[in-house]
Amino acid sequence: MTEPLIGIDDVTPPPWAAGARSVAESGVRSMLRATPRTAAQLIRWAWRTSPRLTLLTGVVQLAAGAVTAFGLLATANVFTSLLEQGPTPERVLATLPALGLVALAYSARGLLDAAVATVQAALVPLVEQRAQDDLHAAVLALDLVAFDDADFTELVDRVAQQSIARIRMGVRITGDLLASLVSMAAAVGTAGVLHPLLAPVVLLAAAPQAWASLLSARESYASFVRMISRWRQLDVTGDVITSRANAAELRAFTTEDVLLGEHRRIAGQLTAEAVRLAHRQTRIQLLGRTLSGVGAALAYALLGTLVYTGAIPLALAGAAALAMRMASQSVSATVNESNQLVDSGYYVELYRACLADAATRRRAPADAVLTGGPHVVTLSDVTFRYPGAEAPAVDGVSVTVRRGEVVALVGENGSGKSTLAKLMVGLYAPERGSVQWDGVEVSRAADALSRVAVVLQEPVHWPMSAENNVRIGRLDRADPTGSARDDAARHSGADVVVGSLPAGWPTVLSTQFQTGRDLSGGQWQRMAVARGLYRDAPFVVADEPTAALDARAEHAVFDTLHGRTGTGTERITVLVTHRLANVRFADQILVLEHGRLVEHGRHEDLMARRGTYHELFTLQAHAYADTVPT
Numbered sequence: 001m002t003e004p005l006i007g008i009d010d011v012t013p014p015p016w017a018a019g020a021r022s023v024a025e026s027g028v029r030s031m032l033r034a035t036p037r038t039a040a041q042l043i044r045w046a047w048r049t050s051p052r053l054t055l056l057t058g059v060v061q062l063a064a065g066a067v068t069a070f071g072l073l074a075t076a077n078v079f080t081s082l083l084e085q086g087p088t089p090e091r092v093l094a095t096l097p098a099l100g101l102v103a104l105a106y107s108a109r110g111l112l113d114a115a116v117a118t119v120q121a122a123l124v125p126l127v128e129q130r131a132q133d134d135l136h137a138a139v140l141a142l143d144l145v146a147f148d149d150a151d152f153t154e155l156v157d158r159v160a161q162q163s164i165a166r167i168r169m170g171v172r173i174t175g176d177l178l179a180s181l182v183s184m185a186a187a188v189g190t191a192g193v194l195h196p197l198l199a200p201v202v203l204l205a206a207a208p209q210a211w212a213s214l215l216s217a218r219e220s221y222a223s224f225v226r227m228i229s230r231w232r233q234l235d236v237t238g239d240v241i242t243s244r245a246n247a248a249e250l251r252a253f254t255t256e257d258v259l260l261g262e263h264r265r266i267a268g269q270l271t272a273e274a275v276r277l278a279h280r281q282t283r284i285q286l287l288g289r290t291l292s293g294v295g296a297a298l299a300y301a302l303l304g305t306l307v308y309t310g311a312i313p314l315a316l317a318g319a320a321a322l323a324m325r326m327a328s329q330s331v332s333a334t335v336n337e338s339n340q341l342v343d344s345g346y347y348v349e350l351y352r353a354c355l356a357d358a359a360t361r362r363r364a365p366a367d368a369v370l371t372g373g374p375h376v377v378t379l380s381d382v383t384f385r386y387p388g389a390e391a392p393a394v395d396g397v398s399v400t401v402r403r404g405e406v407v408a409l410v411g412e413n414g415s416g417k418s419t420l421a422k423l424m425v426g427l428y429a430p431e432r433g434s435v436q437w438d439g440v441e442v443s444r445a446a447d448a449l450s451r452v453a454v455v456l457q458e459p460v461h462w463p464m465s466a467e468n469n470v471r472i473g474r475l476d477r478a479d480p481t482g483s484a485r486d487d488a489a490r491h492s493g494a495d496v497v498v499g500s501l502p503a504g505w506p507t508v509l510s511t512q513f514q515t516g517r518d519l520s521g522g523q524w525q526r527m528a529v530a531r532g533l534y535r536d537a538p539f540v541v542a543d544e545p546t547a548a549l550d551a552r553a554e555h556a557v558f559d560t561l562h563g564r565t566g567t568g569t570e571r572i573t574v575l576v577t578h579r580l581a582n583v584r585f586a587d588q589i590l591v592l593e594h595g596r597l598v599e600h601g602r603h604e605d606l607m608a609r610r611g612t613y614h615e616l617f618t619l620q621a622h623a624y625a626d627t628v629p630t
């Protein structure tokens, strides 16, 4: 097979990758500016999480840097007094107080390092938790339609998987960077005090290494942008291979080899790119180190010249050499930490961009209140298009539904039934036209969804007890004796499912837990119907609620939905189904084709019209009539 299995070999980088692309294309100077920006952003988040711990971290990091500087000065002092006129026993004794200070500085640094570790251990997880919490809150506040935008959902996935960990790392590195900067300033400052020429020379010696690190980081960004579609393909293929849901079909169609081959093909491309990148980065780093080495040699040569010409007394030369050594060490640490921050900076920025994007995709603010109802639901010229789609999924639908009615949505696959049902309850807002409940625009009503129960074809498999799988339909419903729960279970057939569970209602329905159980497709659907009934809402949307149910269970569910038994008829029921025998008794049948409402009426009217509904119904009826013995 030569064609890529996934079908898309090169996708356009999503808009959220623009940040990485601009870094990859930007100069070293703008990358230099990115580091303080990232650090400032992380400090702001840390401050927002805990001003006290942030302040404390800053203070102990600064103190650690300052103590290191103090240690350097004390050591320089020891050297100076030792070398002043050649060491003698008296002079050695005279250095003892300075040596004491060196020891003090070392132990203070040890204590401060412990303090840094303790304060960071408290602060970093808090910042991480807050970042995760804010992300979850933003995702839960999203308008449903946001999940239909593939680029945005990939952004959310990436941020959830990568950015949170990078924020954690970034906060820690920002603290370390602060301490390294103080040490560097102290060392460079000391060298400068000993002779003004030494400070710039020390910095110049380190500059090539810093430059090489930034170039190397820029190469990483460029590689990331180049391979972004490969990474997406690798993730998708990996998920197909490892997912439990796919396991049976994947084997039944004997696709193991082709999938493995596809995964290897993509992974091979990524590995080749990783090797190319590593070689390029090694060359850049080597150049940087060589130039830095030459710079360091020049710096020491300058020191030698200064001593030789008497510009620096010999007694101070040892201190100067020490300061230069420490300056180059702390410059290396600063460069290394800045580098890591540049690396994290991309994901930190992605997180910020994701929250900003999510804020624009929130559900519209509720500015209308419903008083009871809905009694009358009115759709006027409703049109809706999924993000990025050319054709509307629902196109100019107008209809009125009254309380007590059962409305069936009928049509071929992809004709817009599920989308229309979601528009009716305000899960989607129309692009054109309006959906009103008793004259109120439903997508702007504060409490519309609390009046809705949905039963979907592929319901959520809530990883919780069977009891809560039903009660989550309305957790605040007062049902101390469990009679409402039992009613819902009886009318959906979930009572039989629960009866077969080892611990009954408390059994956890998830094999992710040791004592948990999984259910069959039809059993899950019965639980979903029970949940919908338990919600006891005045507006019920049942989207293929019985697709996986056996005949007896299906019959019972439709009896309930049609209000012929049990749980009350004072509601609106919207039913999406392909089993047309179940829509015969509906008060209104809406037939959709390519999103347009092409037929509308009761069963008898539509049969008399001999249009699409008549054709679909007759096809199904014949399939049964030919086989039922008379």
Ligand SMILES: Nc1ncnc2c1ncn2[C@@H]1O[C@H](COP(=O)(O)OP(=O)(O)OP(=O)(O)O)[C@@H](O)[C@H]1O
Residues within 6 Å of the ligand: 147, 148, 386, 387, 389, 393, 411, 412, 413, 414, 415, 416, 417, 418, 419, 420
């Ligand atoms: N998330 C989405 N993004 C883009 N297009 C979508 C999305 N979901 C559905 N569509 C498209 O919108 C149209 C209507 O889909 P919808 O799910 O409403 O159809 P349906 O009548 O319920 O289909 P089925 O009988 O197969 O369940 C289809 O053309 C479908 O391809």
